[in-house]
Amino acid sequence: MPRIPTRLIVEAYQHDALLPLLLRECRTLDSAKHELRWLREHALRVKSEATPHFSRTLLRTMCVARSKGIPLQYILGDQPFGDLDIKCTRGVLIPRQETETITYHAAKLILDKLSKDGGGGIDKNRPLRIIDLCTGTGCIPLLLHSLLSPHFPKITITGIDISTVAIGLARENRERNVRLGLLSKRALTDVNFQHGNVLEYADHTSALNKVFQDVRVPPSPHLDLGCDVIISNPPYISPQDYRNGTTSRSVRMFEPKLALVPPEESSTPLLGERNFQIEDLFYYHIAAIIAKCMVRLTVLECGSRLQAMRVATLCRNILQKRSETSGATISVWSVTGVDTHPYAVLIQMSLNNKGPCQGQQR
Incomplete structure (x- = not known):
């Protein structure tokens, strides 16, 4: 420096x-x-x-x-996220403005695609079901509830994280924002946080059954595990970028590496995969979840345009292995328009009474 x-x-x-x-x-x-x-x-x-x-x-x-080098949010104790006030403590990743922007975009997509009766919209007799993987402070589920609950009479949002510290803080943030009047009291029952780890299983079927066993969402005739939307801001920094100064000193010293860098030992079985990068590990597993669940909408935050393009290709390849998901539409969305800033990969699938519609990938 x-x-x-x-x-x-x-x-x-x-x-x-x-x-x-x-x-x-x-x-x-x-x-x-x-x-x-x-x-x-x-x-x-x-x-x-x-x-x-x-x-x-x-x-x-x-x-x-x-x-x-102590992050400002740890000193002040909180971070604005939309209209919410998110408590921040050491051991849990601090919410970023880019993640906030992606969450707003996800809410817009959900309202555009899933709020209408018929034509692929959600049946009003059952809840809209959202799962946030690697939830951290719970900022994404809580902001989504704030934005979507006025439009959906029934909604279930579940945040999943491997860190028990993060799960505890997420639950605290739920109660905190209800108490402050920033969230409706519905959030106390609509939003739940559960412990889980999608990386600890080699077999995706058993992994999904284990990870989602406590997710309180009713079954659906179309979705194996009852999920309409998956959203995630997973660890996506490469071990090299974490060590070589690309990641700031403050982040390296005080924010949890667990929430930033995928575990290298978990990547070993995938290193032989064509073009596989260690920093893309979580996306590989999430893509398998998407294919299994037949998720209508998936929003994945990535660290850069280059990574987003790799992740889009990775997801397309995995989804193509299942004929039911071969019609998925995959696109890349920019937060700021700068290649080195976070991007989002968007995956959309249309379902009707006979299963998913076929669409054109891009």
């Missing part, structure tokens, strides 16, 4: 003596000013009337912590 110019440090000090501390992570004066404002507002909120100088002392303590 390049050194901060002395001129910039002096300029920062002239504005506020705490700004040089924040420059170590922020790298620009404008960014440091924004973070100082957020930290100051937080310090004032927790200020004790009995100790009027406590807010400044706390502010300096937080700035020192930030200078050591």
Whole structure:
């Protein structure tokens, strides 16, 4: 990481003596000013009337912590996600703005494709069924419920994660946002979080039965495991990018590697697959789930356009092995239009009374 110019440090000090501390992570004066404002507002909120100088002392303590690379969200304790307030704690991945954008896009697709009566829409006599794999803080299921529950009289959303710490925090975020009035009380029964790991099985059939055994969704004549939508922001950083400086110091030091990098030992049986990359491991398993469940809509966050194109090809190849899913429409959607920023792979299948319709892939 390049050194901060002395001129910039002096300029920062002239504005506020705490700004040089924040420059170590922020790298620009404008960014440091924004973070100082957020930290100051937080310090004032927790200020004790009995100790009027406590807010400044706390502010300096937080700035020192930030200078050591501790993510701002862990210091402040929360992160906005849509209209929600998501609690953040160490051991669980911090929600990103790109994930928020993808969640909004997923909600739009669901409303466009699944909210209509007939023509592929959801039968109003049963719930819309959504599963979020690698749920983390629970931000995706909770925001989806906020966006979709006004349009669906019945909805069931289940978040699944291997981390018991993440599951506990997700449940806490559900209660927290209901308590704050940011989620309807329906969320307490509509949104559930369960422990599961899609990577621990070699046989996909037994894997699905195990992973989804606690998912409280009713069966469907079309969907083997009763799922309309799968959405996921899985670990997608390669071990090389995690180690070589591409991943920021703050992320490497303080956010859980489990939520960032797929386990290398789990990739061993797949290394002989054509063009297989270790960072695509989760998508390989999720594609098998999609084929098994006959999922109507799947939304997968990827780290870049290059990865999204690989994942789209991987999913297409796996789905083509099942004649029932050969009509799946697969596309790549950009969050920002920048190739190195997150993208989403979208997989859509149309179902009628006789099974899935045939469509054209792209």
